[in-house]
Amino acid sequence: MCVAVPGKVIEVNPADNTCIVEVFGVTRRINTIMVGEVELGEYLIAHTGFAIEKLDLEEAMIRLKLWEEILSYADPGQVS
Amino acid sequence: MQILDRFRDPVVGRALLVKVTEQAKEVAERLGRRSVFMEVCGTHTVAISKAGLRSLLSEYIDLRSGPGCPVCVTDYGDIDRMVAFARTPGVTLGTFGDMIRVPGSFASLEKEMAAGADVRIFYSPADAVEYARTHPDRHVVFLGVGFETTAPGIALSILQAKAQGVTNFSVLTSHKLVPPAMHAIPADPELRLDGFILPGHATAIVGRNAFQFVADQYNLPAVVTGFETTDILDCLHNLLDQLFQGQVRVDNGYSRVVKDEGNVRAQALMEQLFEVADVSWRGFGVIPASGMVIRPEFADFNAEKRFTVNIPEPRIPKGCRCGDLLKGKINPHECRLFGTACTPVNPIGPCMVSSEGACAAYYQYDRRGQ
Numbered sequence A: 001m002c003v004a005v006p007g008k009v010i011e012v013n014p015a016d017n018t019c020i021v022e023v024f025g026v027t028r029r030i031n032t033i034m035v036g037e038v039e040l041g042e043y044l045i046a047h048t049g050f051a052i053e054k055l056d057l058e059e060a061m062i063r064l065k066l067w068e069e070i071l072s073y074a075d076p077g078q079v080s
Numbered sequence B: 001m002q003i004l005d006r007f008r009d010p011v012v013g014r015a016l017l018v019k020v021t022e023q024a025k026e027v028a029e030r031l032g033r034r035s036v037f038m039e040v041c042g043t044h045t046v047a048i049s050k051a052g053l054r055s056l057l058s059e060y061i062d063l064r065s066g067p068g069c070p071v072c073v074t075d076y077g078d079i080d081r082m083v084a085f086a087r088t089p090g091v092t093l094g095t096f097g098d099m100i101r102v103p104g105s106f107a108s109l110e111k112e113m114a115a116g117a118d119v120r121i122f123y124s125p126a127d128a129v130e131y132a133r134t135h136p137d138r139h140v141v142f143l144g145v146g147f148e149t150t151a152p153g154i155a156l157s158i159l160q161a162k163a164q165g166v167t168n169f170s171v172l173t174s175h176k177l178v179p180p181a182m183h184a185i186p187a188d189p190e191l192r193l194d195g196f197i198l199p200g201h202a203t204a205i206v207g208r209n210a211f212q213f214v215a216d217q218y219n220l221p222a223v224v225t226g227f228e229t230t231d232i233l234d235c236l237h238n239l240l241d242q243l244f245q246g247q248v249r250v251d252n253g254y255s256r257v258v259k260d261e262g263n264v265r266a267q268a269l270m271e272q273l274f275e276v277a278d279v280s281w282r283g284f285g286v287i288p289a290s291g292m293v294i295r296p297e298f299a300d301f302n303a304e305k306r307f308t309v310n311i312p313e314p315r316i317p318k319g320c321r322c323g324d325l326l327k328g329k330i331n332p333h334e335c336r337l338f339g340t341a342c343t344p345v346n347p348i349g350p351c352m353v354s355s356e357g358a359c360a361a362y363y364q365y366d367r368r369g370q
Helices: A055-075 B004-010 B008-029 B042-050 B075-085 B111-113 B127-132 B151-164 B178-183 B199-205 B210-216 B229-247 B266-272 B297-303 B320-327 B356-363
Strands: A003-011 A018-023 A026-033 A043-047 A051-054 B033-037 B061-065 B090-093 B119-122 B139-146 B169-176 B197-199 B221-223 B250-251 B276-282 B283-296
Touching: A003 A026, A018 A043, A026 A043, A026 A051, A043 B199, A051 B042, A051 B151, A051 B199, A051 B297, A055 B004, A055 B008, A055 B229, A055 B266, B004 B008, B004 B229, B008 B033, B008 B229, B033 B042, B033 B229, B042 B199, B042 B229, B075 B090, B075 B169, B090 B111, B111 B119, B127 B139, B127 B151, B127 B169, B139 B151, B151 B169, B151 B266, B151 B297, B169 B276, B169 B297, B178 B199, B178 B210, B178 B283, B197 B210, B197 B229, B199 B210, B199 B266, B210 B221, B210 B250, B221 B229, B266 B276, B283 B297, B320 B356
Parallel strands: B033 B061, B033 B197, B090 B119, B090 B139, B139 B169, B197 B221, B221 B250
Antiparallel strands: A003 A018, A003 A043, A018 A026, A043 A051, B169 B283, B276 B283
């Protein structure tokens, strides 16, 4: 039930605190009151018609870089 | 989406799996047994089973499912109350799709629909408010089921109904809070739990700080994590590392979404609409301060204040061990009914009904057992 998906903001309607997000080609209008002001191109976590949080791409990059460091000595061919 | 696609990169996933397997073996040798980690989120339960991690790592890690599926932890009495509302003349019962097939003591909402009750599935509670606005001859009772992830949206829909003057809309709340239920788990000596995989989206609302007690009070490591296979492997890497090093922290591995303080706007919405109450969880009984009920000032939107329904004493089906499963005491394979009398087509307990229930996930992805 806590399934929530990242969606890219493709239209913003500040007048009624909504925006349209695209998730894998599917679009849906969601409420943005819980995340404040949103901008085109931002990613939001959508759950039951509401944006529950913004997705921070910089933090995502930091995590990916961390994995690169962790995995620098691992051999990806060992598990099939 | 290019950056986010890298969280699904099979090369990264495979390399993380190698790393985690090596680590898990080392930790198992040191402990003289498998390490035991529990996920407390139904979406994690499905993600772990679907990726095959439970069976791939089963030699060294026992991945247990806890009370993370809000549908599954909804008690028989609460389902019976929902059924009673569905039978109330003039009421349209609105619900998320997960609740439809969950059996109560005597019936399910699906059976009530078949018998003529007006039960409707809504993607969003805001859609239910709109339905009520355009159907003034009906009273829409929406089922407020879910953890902290879902409750702020329900709160907002009540505020929307109030602002729009929609008086034929109310909510039957069965909301539950994750942290109080987790107090009941580490205290169980039978479990020998070594750490928690913390729910990403409930924590997006309450914040990482809300789970600091896991380390402070129970001396257990815990990691907030996302829902990609790589996220979960990263979480296991962190938990195993803490276990090996003898460290105990509550870390945030889902920092692209979760903040230490959580979403304060969402918390304010919950605070405005709900007050904390003692509620009953399937398998656990009543847990103090573990649920949310509508505040008296919003009584007009509280279905229980608008209607009176009578429900008989709940009846629990014989042999169903959903309660033990939700406490992490058993895996689905250890229930006598699993895969025989209880299947997704003919479910007996809620854990087999909900798409995020552990029994349904194990049935679909982990039937060979461990």
